[in-house]
Amino acid sequence: MIEGERIQSEIIQKIRSGGQTELGMIYEEHRKEFLHWITKEYECSSDDGKDIYQLAILIFYDNIKQGKLEHLVSSVKTYLFGIGKNIAKDNRRKEKKFTPINQEKWLKEYLIDEPDQVMDENTFNFAKKALEKLGQPCQRLIELFYYENKSMQEITEAMQYKNPETAKNQKCKCMARLRKLVDQEIEQNPNAVTHEAY
Amino acid sequence: MLLPMKPTEKDIALLERYFDAELNEEETKYFASRVEQDEDFNALVKREKVIIGAIRNQGLLDNLAYLKSIEEKIEGDHAIPFYANFKTWHYYSAAAVIVLLIAVKFLFPSQQQTSEQLFTSYFKAYPNMFEPTLRGTNEITNRTEAFQAYEHGDYQKASLLFSELLKENREPGMLLLLSNANLMLGQVSEAQKNLVTLIEESDELDIQAKWYLSLSYLKSGDKENARKMLKELGETEISYASKAKELLEKVD
Numbered sequence: 036m037i038e039g040e041r042i043q044s045e046i047i048q049k050i051r052s053g054g055q056t057e058l059g060m061i062y063e064e065h066r067k068e069f070l071h072w073i074t075k076e077y078e079c080s081s082d083d084g085k086d087i088y089q090l091a092i093l094i095f096y097d098n099i100k101q102g103k104l105e106h107l108v109s110s111v112k113t114y115l116f117g118i119g120k121n122i123a124k125d126n127r128r129k130e131k132k133f134t135p136i137n138q139e140k141w142l143k144e145y146l147i148d149e150p151d152q153v154m155d156e157n158t159f160n161f162a163k164k165a166l167e168k169l170g171q172p173c174q175r176l177i178e179l180f181y182y183e184n185k186s187m188q189e190i191t192e193a194m195q196y197k198n199p200e201t202a203k204n205q206k207c208k209c210m211a212r213l214r215k216l217v218d219q220e221i222e223q224n225p226n227a228v229t230h231e232a233y
Numbered sequence: 234m235l236l237p238m239k240p241t242e243k244d245i246a247l248l249e250r251y252f253d254a255e256l257n258e259e260e261t262k263y264f265a266s267r268v269e270q271d272e273d274f275n276a277l278v279k280r281e282k283v284i285i286g287a288i289r290n291q292g293l294l295d296n297l298a299y300l301k302s303i304e305e306k307i308e309g310d311h312a313i314p315f316y317a318n319f320k321t322w323h324y325y326s327a328a329a330v331i332v333l334l335i336a337v338k339f340l341f342p343s344q345q346q347t348s349e350q351l352f353t354s355y356f357k358a359y360p361n362m363f364e365p366t367l368r369g370t371n372e373i374t375n376r377t378e379a380f381q382a383y384e385h386g387d388y389q390k391a392s393l394l395f396s397e398l399l400k401e402n403r404e405p406g407m408l409l410l411l412s413n414a415n416l417m418l419g420q421v422s423e424a425q426k427n428l429v430t431l432i433e434e435s436d437e438l439d440i441q442a443k444w445y446l447s448l449s450y451l452k453s454g455d456k457e458n459a460r461k462m463l464k465e466l467g468e469t470e471i472s473y474a475s476k477a478k479e480l481l482e483k484v485d
Binding site: 054055056058059062063066085089092093096097138139142143145146147155158159162163165166167168170171172174175177178181182183194207210211213214217 | 245249279280281283284285286287288289290291292293294295296297299300301303304307385386387389392393396419420421422423
């Protein structure tokens with residue numbers, strides 16, 4: 036393995052096993068160059084450029100966490116610029132000209148685009164409300180599992196559980212509570228209409 | 234909207250093992266046939282996918298908030314620090330109350346997006362003024378780790394540790410930072426609970442708590458309570474707040 040590939044592979048490994056600290060490091064490393072490039076290339080403001088950069092970093096991070104990105108044929112920088120380019124192009128295609136990106140909406144749509152993902156918007160919104168009601172440490176635990184893709188061993192260490200079995204039991208209990216809270220939200224809104232594949 | 238039929242424990246176990254990628258070949262076939270033939274089970278699987286989607290969405294939003302806090306820090310390095318000490322905090326918060334009062338009054342086109350935008354514009358996490366972490370400190374305790382995590386923007390870790398520490402000793406400063414961490418993580422109702430407790434229990438940090446409570450109301454789209462709280466803040470003794478109210482009445 037040549038030196039460049041080894042470094043890229045180490046970065047990916049570090050992000051996969053890491054968390055927000057690694058996310059922050061990557062963000063700071065390429066920020067200046069990315070903003071300089073995107074504002075020139077797409078004639079957008081610095082704030083719009085930052086919005087795109089933040090999305091690009093989140094997608095890069097998510098791809099690694101979900102195991103979609105295991106090897107880089109190019110550098111992290113090239114990969115990030117590529118994602119940024121796609122986001123900016125997509126935005127321009129939809130709006131005909133460059134318009135500020137609604138990051139929250141964009142991130143919601145990013146999840147819908149996943150294969151086999153059929154979303155019911157009402158249930159999604161109820162689930163978001165239920166998640167807020169779920170509180171800590173449940174919220175953190177299930178986020179570590181489903182978003183950060185951490186193993187039970189890693190969760191045990193991060194959340195100081197006795198062993199992976201305890202962590203797994205706790206995760207099952209949290210999910211059961213969350214499902215119950217979602218049901219309660221649905222029961223309180225019996226007239227909500229289901230919209231699949233929004 | 235109809236609830237799916239109450240699932241059996243066996244179905245829930247099957248569902249969880251599917252989403253945790255633990256099914257063997259035979260079980261996977263059985264799972265697929267159930268999805269195809271059993272409408273209720275199919276609805277259950279779809280709902281679980283949406284719930285997991287919501288969890289992942291929350292993770293993305295938490296990390297987005299984290300990146301924004303880094304961005305703020307980078308930008309802040311080139312600007313005058315917003316909070317230098319308690320005295321200047323009062324000064325700046327008073328000025329912010331004026332602007333926010335005016336913004337709430339005149340710029341609210343009754344869209345939740347606008348209150349969210351106001352929140353984003355005005356919310357800055359309260360700095361750790363209570364226990365500044367020092368480089369080279371040898372003793373690492375949960376307490377130092379909590380404050381360090383907060384300073385480094387690791388709000389998830391800070392929130393966990395603060396919650397634990399507060400069970401032993403209810404320190405107002407820690408409660409204020411916990412509620413700020415809650416807001417950074419998008420846990421609005423938790424932040425509100427903590428801020429209300431802080432207002433009830435602390436005479437020293439109640440103004441700060443009210444400021445963040447008003448912002449949390451904006452975050453949740455509760456304009457009425459945001460207005461009430463901002464009005465109350467405008468009526469306190471903090472510099473410029475009363476003038477803000479006076480000016481607001483004149484503009485009206």
